[in-house]
Amino acid sequence: MAMTREELTRQMQQVIPLLKHCAVLGIKVLDVDAGKLSLELPYSEFIIGNPDTGVIHGGPLTTLMDTACGFAAIAALDEFVLAPTLDLRIDYMRAADPGKSVIGDAEVYRVSSNVIFARGIAYHNEEKDQPIAHCTATFMRLDPDVRKDNRVENNSAKNKIEKMSGES
Secondary structure, eight states, X not given: OOOOHHHHHHHHHHHGGGSHHHHHHTOXXXXXXXXXXXXXXXXXXXXXXETTTTEEOHHHHHHHHHHHHHHHHHHTSSSOOXXXXXXXXXXXXXXXXXXXXXXXXXXXXXXXXXXXXXXXXXXXXXXXXXXXXXXXXXXXXXXXXXXXXXXXXXXXXXXXXXXXXXXX
């Protein structure tokens, strides 16, 4: 049974901040729906790639888009499970403006028996028609039974996801 929008939002807001790279970057959940996710990467001096211009480094933007697409993939499934990245391609269209947060929107456009396909766009608020980057990504659809047999007990984010999905 698919989760409601409220359940998806609650779970994403709880899990994403547990991911160390998202916590360090300050990535926040803005909106969630079945197969869709919107995240915000706040501007900070910590993520500047060029100190002369104040432009954000590509690494945090890549993290934003991989996370947005990956969790959109999870939100497209009937249960809250991990979906590791198989492939991520990002086309950078322009530099992000210094001092502005970046929004990362992602949506799933196909779910097969083994692979989830997603696409995303990074932009500044109110400037969706002037994208910073576009991406396409694929994610492995893990069989929940296989995942149960291969647990890593010391991963707090994974443990939190399993706890929320009702596993013990």
